[in-house]
Amino acid sequence: MSSPLYTPLSDQFIVPTNKDIEAKLRPDGDGKITYLCGNSLGLSSKRSIAMVKEELDAWSTRAVLGHFFHPYGRPWTEVCDELTPTLAELVGAKEKEVACMGTLTNNLHLMMDSFYKPTPERFKILCEARAFPSDQYAFASQVMAHGLDPSTAILEISPRQGEYVLREEDILETIAREGSSIALVLFSGVQYYTGQWFPMQKITAKAKEQGCICGWDLAHGIGNVPMSLHDWNVDFAVWCTYKYLNSSPGGIAGLFIHEKWNEIERPKFAGWWGHELATRFDMPPTFSPVVGAQGFQQSNPSALALAALLGSLQIFKEVGMMGPLRERSLQLTAALEKLLKNSKYFLPLSEIPKEYPQSSEPRFTIITPSNPSMRGAQLSLLFLPVGSGTMKRIFNILSNYGVVGDEREPDVIRLTPIPLYNTLKDCEQGAFYLDKSFETLLTK
């Protein structure tokens, strides 16, 4: 990567055309869309598509024999072995601390079942207010499964009045103050709505200091920001792979369990894929788990899902993993931020009056932290006046201009340049068509 803002990798990914997505305001139908939504679903790569086709071929030509005798050298019984080292590197873990399995919310439940052990004194879960809904539902249902009331057992930290992101000092102070009643501290590494990257190491250290278990949801963290889960002494983490890791919709997920738990935590909800490999296929009647995270595997994984992930992870390896990617990500996101801030429709967050009349002209601001060390690739744009429907109207026009971000009700559009396949031109087009969308809206 000689010039950090140019990547020859764009052509390894398949970008839909304006015609594909029916972008009505873009007459150049065959042109590629501007995809700034890899935070939600990564693009397909040619490699993933080819590897999935290979698996279909293996299935057709070898059938059950493909488990051990595979035409492309990836026998289904062992295919995870190709993925776990790369996943471990992405989260900063040892290979045995990582398992490639299941789905994110399933894994979250599994990990909470093992690690959330409330007692009368220590029973709370500390999380961010407005966590991703699936996580909120998981927290509430776990708490209720222990006979507790979510309104007392779930402790949420909210941004201060008039602010959008959490302050580090508020999080650390809450852990210090409430620590003795907290069983589990569980945040997302990167917040899905605001794009804030939480100070993971400091939060983990504070939680451990207070004797709490500390887990992380890395749905928006893995493949986006560098992490060192092992060194940070994180207890467990879960993630999905279809966002920054481009593994296809609903792709296989993963989890991390720190090796310090190897002696203590045994899987409670065991399945045959967690049984040690040497005797797994002897079908012994007694469960003897693999040591470490892989002991928590339950079912034999989908070969198609693994192939799709493997294709993308090979590209990660070729570009040198998170070091170069984060560097490029910092540049792309800074470039997009600068372009957006130059828009005549942009208002700095600090200049938005408390009472912002509903009759005001439509504008936008950015609620993602401006400090690059407090964010990943994503920028969250808040549309004003809040609650006026401006966001939805702009979003629809923007999509018709062939720019795909994603909307989050009520007022946010997330735009994310992905260092693996987005370019500076994508950032320029995103900002350009956002302005055009405002113009189109105002001339209606």
Ligand SMILES: *Cc1c(COP(=O)(O)O)cnc(C)c1O
């Ligand atoms: C994307 C995302 C999910 C989605 O959960 P699935 O189980 O993969 O459907 C859950 N939590 C967070 C924080 C997410 O960003």
